Every structure is written in structure tokens, then in C-alpha cells.
Amino acid sequence: MKTGHGVGPTDAAGGPARHLPVMLREVLTHLAPKDAGHYVDGTFGAGGYTSAILKAANCRLLAFDRDPTAIAAGEELVRAFDGRLQLVQDRFSQLDVRAEEAGFTPLDGVVLDIGVSSMQLDQAERGFSFRRDGPLDMRMGDTGPSAADLVAELDEVNLAHVIWSLGEERQSRAIARAIVKARGEAPITRTSQLAEIVSRVVWAKPGEMHPATRTFQALRIAVNEELSELAQALAAAERALRPGGRLVVVTFHSLEDRIVKNFLASRSKAPSASRHMPQAEGPAPSFRLVAKGAVEPGSDEVAGNPRARSAKLRAAERTDQPAHTDGDLTGLLPAPSPQRNGRRR
Structure with missing residues (x-):
């Protein structure tokens, strides 16, 4: 690319x-x-x-x-x-x-x-990377709903569908449940928050991709209608x-x-x-x-x-x-x- x-x-x-x-x-x-x-x-x-x-x-x-x-x-x-x-x-x-x-x-x-x-990944303030703490944004442009908006507004069924269909994440339902539970306790507005929530559900072996990779991919694709x-x-x-x-x-x-x-x-x-x-x-x-x-x-x-x-x-x-x-x-x-x-x- x-x-x-x-x-x-x-x-x-x-x-x-x-x-x-x-x-x-x-x-x-x-x-x-x-x-x-x-x-x-x-x-x-x-x-x-x-x-x-x-x-x-x-x-x-x-x-x-x-x-x-x-x-x-x-x-x-x-x-x-x-x-x-x-x-x-x-x-x-x-x-x-x-x-x-x-x-x-x-x-x-x-x-x-x-x-x-x-370059977008490298900028923590853009919110694309789970390795850099920043606002949960993920917008390629400067308009429209952010990833934080989707995480806050989608119900469990729709959130699981997004993570499954756009991230091909097998544990999408468990991740969606964990997100809904966590947002009931406090708003999810930071990349580090979301990455931690997903990491508690998805376990990765040493050398494998980060547990939050597919979830972040799914939200990014959804936010930008890619x-x-x-x-x-x-x-x-x-x-x-x-x-x-x-x-x-x-x-x-x-x-x-x-x-x-x-x-x-x-x-x-x-x-x-x-x-x-x-x-x-x-x-x-x-x-x-x-x-x-x-x-x-x-x-x-x-x-x-x-x-x-x-x-x-x-x-x-x-x-x-x-x-x-x-x-x-x-x-x-x-x-x-x-x-x-x-x-x-």
C-alpha cells in the first residue's frame, strides 16, 4: 500500500x-x-x-x-x-x-x-494502536462517529457481529459481553482500556498476534466503512x-x-x-x-x-x-x- x-x-x-x-x-x-x-x-x-x-x-x-x-x-x-x-x-x-x-x-x-x-498507527492520538495509549478514535478522516462511539452505543449482539464479521474473531461474543460489562462500570474512551478488556478474554501464546488485534481491526473497518x-x-x-x-x-x-x-x-x-x-x-x-x-x-x-x-x-x-x-x-x-x-x- x-x-x-x-x-x-x-x-x-x-x-x-x-x-x-x-x-x-x-x-x-x-x-x-x-x-x-x-x-x-x-x-x-x-x-x-x-x-x-x-x-x-x-x-x-x-x-x-x-x-x-x-x-x-x-x-x-x-x-x-x-x-x-x-x-x-x-x-x-x-x-x-x-x-x-x-x-x-x-x-x-x-x-x-x-x-x-x-503513520496513523504511529500517532497515539489517532487511536488506531493498542500498543500506544490514546483516545479510542480510529477515524481516517476528521468527521463521523469514532470507535469509542461504537463501543458505547452498539448492543451486545451487534457489537459481537461487528467483531466477528469484520475482524474474523472467533471469540467475538465473549469480547462483546466483556465490553458491555466494562462500559456499565465506566466509559471506554482509551485504546489501553479496550486492549486490556479484550486481553482478559482472549489468550495469546508467545509469538502470536496481540489478543486485541482482530477487535481493533474490526472497529477500524466499521468506523471508516472501509x-x-x-x-x-x-x-x-x-x-x-x-x-x-x-x-x-x-x-x-x-x-x-x-x-x-x-x-x-x-x-x-x-x-x-x-x-x-x-x-x-x-x-x-x-x-x-x-x-x-x-x-x-x-x-x-x-x-x-x-x-x-x-x-x-x-x-x-x-x-x-x-x-x-x-x-x-x-x-x-x-x-x-x-x-x-x-x-x-
Whole structure:
């Protein structure tokens, strides 16, 4: 996920981060930047992918980030690339709209690097890390409910569902019970509080991930609506790319990868037909797979950057067929919460 991103599941709320672009060589190979092209980096972070793309070709690039601190820090790169880089503080699900407004469409390429920024992990006040005491926030942007709000407002059933479906945590029910009990005694407003509550329920053997890793991951994904944002961003890229334009996505856990895999499978599949119904039904493929299956980092990169070990890259090329207009992306997402008395996200 470029410089500042690329944090895998076992690092989802971990310690000091090295700002290394993950699978940079593979990203450039599959994106294939060209002179005079127009590109979008949907997850700017510290600009690792952005810088590499702009150095690889005399092109223009529009970079997105929800985090105002990342946008402010990126102004130095804007100056360095002398008008070829524009920064946008917005969700990457809006990339097609904002790219059109900026005069960038149609696009020659879109790269998305999914997950939390390592710089965000390093800032205790952002509340992403269980290893640093700070306010239980976890918002990638500066608006909307925080993780503390979810922990305070969701009932036990919905809280357990979030932890199970978004964190794939087997002990989600026990964790939810412990959280509800603890918040009845005192508000849970600090990362250290939540980590301690979870650690009393989940036991980890030496060398295993921290007991709170999956719970923190689940809350972060819920707070930032990350999976629905990803699904919408894929559809936005489909609408914005020109024929021959490339979509390259790097993910770091199975929930994200499954969404990308299923989206590209549905968009690259030819309409079905049979001897009983020879007329093929359904839209024509809007993408052609460039990478057959997921591309994984080489052993040399994993040795030098352990956070790359869970990364997977998928890439596809836009065909000349219209973008699909079914509009229903919910099938790509985990099942919704049962929603009893609490708020469902």
C-alpha cells in the first residue's frame, strides 16, 4: 500500500512503522504508467506509489486521502513535481466524480492500496494502536462517529457481529459481553482500556498476534466503512477508466481481497449462454484480467519488510464495453448486522 500504508492484519494496530511502499515493483509493472497519461492514486498516505508513478512517466496524477494531515504533508511533493500532481482530501469512492471535476477523465490507471496508514498507527492520538495509549478514535478522516462511539452505543449482539464479521474473531461474543460489562462500570474512551478488556478474554501464546488485534481491526473497518468504500471505489474506477486503462489493487487481508476478487470476476466474465438459450444474457465484460489470480510479494521483499507478507495484488484492464450499471454492490460485502437495539453500521 505505498509509503505509509501496507499494514497487514498482524500489524493492524501495532508498533513503530517503516514507511515502505509494498509491492512497488509489481504495482508499476501492472499499472504500466505512460507519458501524457492521467492516473489516480486512491490511497496517497506518504506518497510512495504517487512518487514512483510520476518518476516512471511524464504523466499527471490525482491523489486521494481522507486524512487532512496526509494531504498537508503532501504539499512538498506537489511542489517537487511542478504541477503534475494534485491532492484531494476525499474518500476514494468519489474518485470518478472528483477526477472529472479536475479534468483528469478518462483515466489511464487507478491504483488502490487498502488498509490503515503506518503513520496513523504511529500517532497515539489517532487511536488506531493498542500498543500506544490514546483516545479510542480510529477515524481516517476528521468527521463521523469514532470507535469509542461504537463501543458505547452498539448492543451486545451487534457489537459481537461487528467483531466477528469484520475482524474474523472467533471469540467475538465473549469480547462483546466483556465490553458491555466494562462500559456499565465506566466509559471506554482509551485504546489501553479496550486492549486490556479484550486481553482478559482472549489468550495469546508467545509469538502470536496481540489478543486485541482482530477487535481493533474490526472497529477500524466499521468506523471508516472501509469495505463498502472499497466496493464503491472499484465501481468508480470502472466508470472513470478509458479502454486499456489499468486498475491495480493491493490488499492485506481476506475480507478486502475477496471483494476485489469477486468484483473483477463479475466484470471479466462473459455473458452466459446455453443450447436452450443461445442468446447470451448479461452485460459484456468491462475488464480483462491482467494478473491471473493474486500476485504476492517476493521472498526478498517479505524479508526486508515483514508487513508485506500478507499483501496480494490484483490487476485488470478496462475493455471498450460500457461500465456495468446493475448498481448493486452489496453482494460483495459481509452480511449486515442483525440490528436489535443498537445502531447498525
